[in-house]
Amino acid sequence: MTRTAVVGAGIVGLAAAHALRARGADVTLYESGPPGGGQSAGQSRIFRHSHEDPRLVALVARSRTLWRQWEQxxxxxxxxxxxxxxxxxxxxEKLRTLERFAEVPVCRLPPEELHARLPLLAGWTGPAMLDVHGGAIRTLDAVAALVHRLEGSTLREHVLSVRRTGTGSVELRTGTTCETYDHVVLCAGRGTAPLARGAGIDLPVETGAHVRLTFALAAGAPDPGGSAPGTGRGLPTFQDGSGDFGETGVYAAPYPDGRRFSVGLSADTPARPDGGLADPAALAALADRTVAYVRRALPGLDPRPVDHVHCWVTRLPWGDDGVGIWSEDGITALAGHNLFKQAPALGEALAETVLTGGIPGHLHHEEQLGRSAG
Incomplete structure (x- = not known):
């Protein structure tokens, strides 16, 4: 039985530990704070198939299948x-890419249908589409379900270092313990690159800080159950790349209760080499821009934020959706951005890497999965 440590109990670390246990590995999961409390924090994320790299679309489609299996x-x-x-x-361009995948149904939305599905949105008559099997990820429920499955396998410890012993095992040191494992998997968010670097694996991760705000529905907006008036269905997630409302790369997702929407900009403020923020005031500026966008584009929301999520983000240099796995001599590390929707497939891939020694699909970092077209 392979004795494995997984460092980091965000959604990907949880998924990796779950997949390893399902395949018979002896797993210990290390997390210094509440599971799902770092880069996985907050309620609701977007599940979308649309990506510039068709190889990443295929990975996300696999992940959608695994999300259904988790639901069961x-x-x-x-x-x-x-x-x-x-x-x-x-x-x-998104439609042309997605229409290559029979398992990913998509369609154009004329203005009247767009408004019926998303009455929160201000008037828009330009191009619009629906990713039929996309939707809002119930993030807190997913984390809680995985934590329950892994009960008894999680240690509340801060991992200081990992290193190869030279005898075929990997040493892992925390504040109060020292253990050896056959394999260590690093899924620790912004903590992954420093731990990997100490073991001789360089990850070209760029770190920044991000803000996501939550807004309540305005008076006259969809009912508390989340149904768009007259449609009998809930509200979809939303991405705005138009620029017509003053921002591009905006995303929004409804809470499960249908009363609130989380909204964020695809922007962050960079970190200094020592890990601190280069400009702390920039986070406040991002929040102000988000509020201004909601006033212009989403009049169905009350523009006074009711909640904030601040989190670190880790990007790879080949694209905002870039993801990759590094694996050498008993240490495997994962890095990337926008990974929540991919968590089941990434957990499966990390388990395969540990148990077979081979990185599956296009996830080896040299393949630059999620590479931007530009």
């Missing part, structure tokens, strides 16, 4: 059935 295993709805809406000039 846990007895929970983990992705809402209401789809993912996108608007802007990039819609036609």
């Amino acid at each position: 295993e846990f007895g929970l709805e983990l992705i809402s059935p209401d789809g993912a809406v996108a608007i802007g000039a990039g819609v036609e």
Whole structure:
């Protein structure tokens, strides 16, 4: 039985530990704080198939299948059935890419249907699309279900170092313990690169800080159950790449109760080499820009934020959706951005890497999965 440590109990670390246990490995999961409390924090994320790299679309489609399997295993709805809406000039290119995948149904949305599905949105008559099997990920439920499955396998410890012993095992040191394992998997968010570097693996991760705000529905918006008036369905997630409302790369997702929407900009403020923020005031500026966008684009929301999520983000240099696995001599590390939706497939891939020694699919970092077209 392979004795494995997984460092980091965000959604990907949880998924990796779950997949390893399902395959018979002896797993210990290390996390210094509440599971899902770092880069996986907050309620609701977008599940979308649309990516510039078709190889990443295929990985996400696999992940959608695994999310359905999790729903059956846990007895929970983990992705809402209401789809993912996108608007802007990039819609036609997104459709051309997704239409290559028979398992990913998509369609264009004329203005009247767009408004019926998303009455929160201000008037928009440009290109719009629906990713039918997209939706809002029930993030807190997913984390809680995995934590329950892994009960008894998690240690609340801060990992200081990992190193190869030279005798075929890997040493892992925390504040109060020292253990050896056959394999160590690093899924520790911004802590992954420093731990990997100490073991001789360089990850070209760029770190920044991000803000996501939550807004309540305004008076006259969809009812508390989340149904768009007259449609009998819940509200979809939303991406705006148009620029017509003053921002590009905006995303929004409804909470499970249908009363609130989380909204964020695809922007962050960079970190200094020592790990601190280069400009702490920039986070406040991002929040102000988000509020201003909601006032212009989403009049169905009350523009006074009711909640904030601040988190670190880790990007690879080849693209905002870039992801990669590094694996050498008993140490495997994962890095990337926008990974929540991919968690089941990434957990499966990390388990395969540990147990077979080979990185599956296109996830080896040299393949630059999620590479931007530009």
